[in-house]
Amino acid sequence: MLEPVKVGVLGLGTVGGGTVHVLQRNAKEIARRAGRGIVVSHACAKEINQTHPYSVDDIVLTEQLTDVVNHPQVDIVVELLGGTTIARDITLQAIANGKHVVTANKALIAAHGNEIFAAAQEKGVVIAFEAAVGGGIPVIKAVREGLAGNQIDWVAGIINGTSNFILTEMREKGSEFSDVLAQAQQLGYAEKDPTFDIEGIDAAHKLTILASIAFGIPLQFDKVYKEGITKITQEDVQYAEELGYRIKHLGITQRSEKGVEVRVHPTLISNKCLLANVEGVMNAVLVESDALGQSLYYGAGAGALPTGSAIVADLVDVTRTLTTDPGNRVPHLAFQQNALVDLPILPIEDIETAYYLRMTALDKLGVLAKVTQILSEQQISIEAIIQKEPLCGAPHVSVVILTHKVVEKQLNQAIQAIENLEGITGEITRIRLEILDG
C-alpha cells in the first residue's frame, strides 16, 4: 500500500474537530476505500476544546497558519477558518505552494471562488468544497457528476438549517418567530448574531455555488436576491396550512429564456411535496433536469460529524487524483478489490424486527387471552392491538397486533402455536415493521 496522505487542518473548532474525529474513528474503512491511509499530520488552532473525542498525539500543533500551508510534508490543506479575508489569503498561498485544498467555507467560494479556481487551474491543484453546500449531503457530487448528462432546469433547496428549524417550530408549536429564534440560540442551532442565517445570506452563499454548478456560470454572489424569514408571522404559517401549503425558506435557481434566476426567500409549497416534509435542521435539495426529471438529496446540513463526512469524502476524492494508475480509481464496490471482507450474510430466521400480525378469530371470550399468552411465552411484547367489531351477525373478527422487536425464529414458533388454537381460522398475515430512526 502507498504511504498515507498527509493533511494539514486550519482550525480545530466544531468542523475541524469533527473532521479529525471521522478520519481517526473510520481510519480502517477509509483506507479500504481510498487504497491508502489519510492522516492529519499538522493542525493550526488558537485553542483546542479540552473534551475533544480525538487524539492529537500524532499531530504537529501550531498557532501559525503558514506553519501548515508552507510545510513540505503536507499534501492537502483543509481550510476551516471561515470568513473571506484571511481564508482567501491563506488558500491562495496554499495553492501557490502546490497544495490541494478542501474547504467548507461557502462565503469564501461564493465571494472569491472565481479567483481561487483560476489560481488552482494554473497550479494544477484541486479545490474541493462538498461541505460548503448542504453539509454532509453529497449534493455537489450529485449535481456535478451524477447529473452530468442532463440539462438542469432548476434547483430548489432548503439549505439553511436554522431557518428551517425556526419555520418548523413555528408550525408545529404555534410559537412566534422571536421565541423560536431564542430557543434555537439556546440549542446552538443559531449563532448569537443570527443575521447570516435568518436574513438569507448563508443560503445565498450556497445558492451561488449551486447556480454555478447547475448552469456552468461564474460565481456571482452579489447578484443573488436575498430575503430572510424575519417577517414570517404565526398568522401566515396558519393560513398557508389552511390552504394546503407550507412555508419554507428556499434557495431557488432557474434557467429561463432571458437568463438565470438566483433567489433566496420564504416560499409556499404544497404540503404534499417531499420538500415540504423536510423538517427541523435537516437540509434537502430538489433538482429538475431534462433527462432524470426530479431528484432530491436529503440529509444533515450542519454539525461536526456530518460536515466532517463531506470533508473526508473530498479528501478521498483528492487522494485518488494523487496517483493516476488504475488501482487508484474509484473501486467498483467502493472498497479496493483486495480489501473486500467476507462478513456472513445472516439467515432471515436470525433477524430481529417488529411485526404487524393480522388474524381471524372467532369472537369468543378467551381467544385473545390465549393469543397474548402465547406471545408472552415467546417473550414477544405487544405495542398495539386492534380488534374490529364483527360484521352484523358474522362469527369472525379481525385482530391486528403490532409487536415490539423479536427474532424471526421465535415469531415463527408463536405463529405456529397461534394458528393451532381453536378459535383462530386460516393463516396469520405477517408484515415486518421498521422504525428507521437510527
Place this chain on the structure above:
Amino acid sequence: MLEPVKVGVLGLGTVGGGTVHVLQRNAKEIARRAGRGIVVSHACAKEINQTHPYSVDDIVLTEQLTDVVNHPQVDIVVELLGGTTIARDITLQAIANGKHVVTANKALIAAHGNEIFAAAQEKGVVIAFEAAVGGGIPVIKAVREGLAGNQIDWVAGIINGTSNFILTEMREKGSEFSDVLAQAQQLGYAEKDPTFDIEGIDAAHKLTILASIAFGIPLQFDKVYKEGITKITQEDVQYAEELGYRIKHLGITQRSEKGVEVRVHPTLISNKCLLANVEGVMNAVLVESDALGQSLYYGAGAGALPTGSAIVADLVDVTRTLTTDPGNRVPHLAFQQNALVDLPILPIEDIETAYYLRMTALDKLGVLAKVTQILSEQQISIEAIIQKEPLCGAPHVSVVILTHKVVEKQLNQAIQAIENLEGITGEITRIRLEILDG
C-alpha cells in the same frame, strides 16, 4: 479539445434509445462538462423503434454483438441486453478487448459481478453500473464516493417502482392487488410476466449491489431473503394506515454484530418519515451512516431518459479516466473552466412566481371589490381568497389571497395601489408560492 470518445451500444430498446437520445440532445452540455465529446459510433440492435427521437445517421448499425465489442475504434461498450448469459459472455469479451463497460444490468452485476470485476481489474478497465440501482438517481456514486468517510450502518430503499406503484394505488384508490397489477401492466409500469418485480427478485438484485458497496463485501445474490407484495391485501393497507404506518416494499441491508442482513420484503414504516411519502413509480434510498446520520436519495427509478441519465454520467466518469492530466479531472464548477458561459442573472423584478398576499381590511362593503379590481387591472388572476370573520366587535378582517403567476414588477404596482386604498391598513404581507412540479 481532445477527439470525441467513441461508444458502442449493445441494445437499442427503451434504455439504449434513451441513452443515445440524451447523448445527442445534450451533446454540447456534456462536452462542456467532460472536456470532450462523447458520441455513439456503433450500435447493435435486432430492430429499431421506427419513431425513435434520435438520429442513427452517424452510427454504424449491426446485428452482431461482436461487431461492436471487437471494433478497434470503440472506447467504451454500453451493455443493455439484460439477462445473465449472453450479457456475461459479451461483457467478458469486451473486457478482454480492453474496453471499458457501462451497464444497467442489475441481474448481471448481482449474479456475475465478482467475476466481471476481477477480469476488469486484471485488464485495467472500468465497469460502471450507476444505472443498475435506482435508475437515474446517482445513489451508487453517493454511497460509494459521497459517504466514503462513513461507516454505513444500514440502507433501506424503495428500489422497485412497480411494487411501489401498486402499493401506492392500493392505498390511494382502495383497490385490490390484482386490479392494480392489471392497471400497471396496461400503463407499461409492469411487464407481462411481472414475477421479477412483484416477487422481489429485481429489488434483490439491486439490494445485493447496495449491500456490497455499503459494507465492502462480495456480491451474494443467492443469500438475499426475498419476499414480494403479492400477499398484501386492502385490509392490511387500511389497518396499517389506521395505526399511523404505511406499507412499502423495501430492500434493507444492515450490519450487525453477527453479520450482514440483506432482505427484501413488504414493511410497515411510520407515515411521517420521508420514505413513506415516496409514491407511485418513484424510487428512494435512505442511508444511515455514522458521521452523516440519515441521508436520502430520491428520483426516477426507471424509464428511458432517467436510466439514460445514469448511463451518460457513467460515460462521463469513464471518459475522465481515459487521460490523466489535471485538465481531465472533475471541473470545480462542473463545467470546464474555459467553457463557463456568462448568462445574465435576472433582477428579482423580472421574475415570475405566484404569491400569497395577506392584508388587513376594514370590514366594509366594497373594499374587497376594489382589491380584486386592482389585481385585475394588473392582469393578476386569483387562485383563492380567504376572508376571516372579524373578531367579536373588531373593525378589521384579514384577507388572504393566492395569486396565479405574475411578474414581480406588476405585483409591486398592485400592492402599492392596494396599500393606498382607504379601508386597507398597514403593509401587505407577501410570500412567494412555487408549484415545483416541473
